[in-house]
Amino acid sequence: MIVTVTPNTCIDYTVFVDDWVVGKTLRANSVVQGIAGKPTDASYILGEMGIQSLALGFKAGTTGEAVEQFLAQKHVATDFITVGGQSRLNVVIHCENGGWETTVTTSTLVVSDEHVAALENRFREALTGASCIVLGGTLPQGVSPKFYTALIRYARRQGVPVIFDSSEPYLSAGLAGGPTYIKPNRDELSQCLGRPISSRSEAFRAGKELTERYGASAIITLGAEGALALLPEKSYFIPVLDVPVASTAGAGDAVLAGLAAAIDSGNPLEDGLRLGFAAAAAVVMMPGTAECRMEDIERLLPRVELRDYPPK
Numbered sequence: 001m002i003v004t005v006t007p008n009t010c011i012d013y014t015v016f017v018d019d020w021v022v023g024k025t026l027r028a029n030s031v032v033q034g035i036a037g038k039p040t041d042a043s044y045i046l047g048e049m050g051i052q053s054l055a056l057g058f059k060a061g062t063t064g065e066a067v068e069q070f071l072a073q074k075h076v077a078t079d080f081i082t083v084g085g086q087s088r089l090n091v092v093i094h095c096e097n098g099g100w101e102t103t104v105t106t107s108t109l110v111v112s113d114e115h116v117a118a119l120e121n122r123f124r125e126a127l128t129g130a131s132c133i134v135l136g137g138t139l140p141q142g143v144s145p146k147f148y149t150a151l152i153r154y155a156r157r158q159g160v161p162v163i164f165d166s167s168e169p170y171l172s173a174g175l176a177g178g179p180t181y182i183k184p185n186r187d188e189l190s191q192c193l194g195r196p197i198s199s200r201s202e203a204f205r206a207g208k209e210l211t212e213r214y215g216a217s218a219i220i221t222l223g224a225e226g227a228l229a230l231l232p233e234k235s236y237f238i239p240v241l242d243v244p245v246a247s248t249a250g251a252g253d254a255v256l257a258g259l260a261a262a263i264d265s266g267n268p269l270e271d272g273l274r275l276g277f278a279a280a281a282a283v284v285m286m287p288g289t290a291e292c293r294m295e296d297i298e299r300l301l302p303r304v305e306l307r308d309y310p311p312k
């Protein structure tokens with residue numbers, strides 16, 4: 001069973017506007033509310049693929065209930081620790097004419113040391129019988145980034161592969177625990193290494209550096225410029241698929257789902273990359289975060305290309 005762990009659960013409220021005018025009332029063309037949070041997104045996408053997973057983490061309030069309801073729609077098993085406050089409601093602003101998308105995140109979960117201990121215990125229990133762990137996102141206020149170091153180290157000692165996706169300061173803390181795979185986007189990679197990452201070759205060098213330092217294989221996504229996968233034996237460049245873009249939120253999380261699916265079924269990682277990037281393109285086509293349709297994934301799958309990198 002794939003186990004996903006989302007300490008900072010959330011819902012995305014995506015607002016589509018034509019233009020952004022400061023200080024004015026803007027009329028939205030449409031709005032969509034959906035699941036968000038990297039590992040829960042992966043569970044949701046796995047559910048659409050017909051693959052079972054168990055979602056763990058912290059949840060609270062009506063937003064927390066909404067998270068559970070979205071996951072239930074895709075038959076994801078859930079066992080969240082109930083904490084104080086509210087699961088987050090993030091606002092995604094999608095500006096049609098500007099061609100940009102900005103997310104305003106919040107921090108509304110209230111987590112005590114007892115809650116942290118309860119999630120650690122639930123995580124340890126779930127490792128028995130787990131094929132892999134998908135872990136990441138930010139942490140609720142007051143939870144030390146070292147929480148990620150400890151969880152990852154523990155899973156790896158039990159021989160369970162970990163796919164980890166987060167931003168700073170959590171990414172560095174998680175890397176110290178020795179995850180099997182990381183999936184930074186350009187900004188996350190650049191913040192982790194403290195230097196700008198402009199070109200594909202710079203991203204490749206950065207990924208190599210992280211692999212040498214921490215042993216993790218890096219799948220680096222570069223938005224509309226495709227992705228690099230630095231697997232232990234081989235590296236690939238994966239060009240983007242030409243699809244109509246509705247909203248890119250959650251596209252990276254589809255890559256987590258694809259990798260987890262391959263590990264769970266014992267298939268080559270290359271198959272996981274193909275599935276993940278087909279799902280990423282399917283997510284891009286839909287307005288809701290992490291929303292995608294299996295029929296699109298199946299149609300796009302044969303179009304995903306893994307090109308040797310550096311090119312021969």
Ligand SMILES: Nc1ncnc2c1ncn2[C@@H]1O[C@H](COP(=O)(O)OP(=O)(O)OP(=O)(O)O)[C@@H](O)[C@H]1O
Nearest residue numbers: 185221222223224226227240249250251252253280
């Ligand atoms: N505009 C786009 N057109 C086509 N494909 C895209 C586009 N943006 C992203 N993708 C696909 O999705 C993959 C992941 O995207 P991205 O790098 O934006 O992930 P991310 O920043 O982790 O996203 P998120 O955190 O919202 O899930 C890309 O490597 C690419 O294959």
Ligand SMILES: [Mg+2]
Nearest residue numbers: 165185252253
């Ligand atoms: Mg991401």
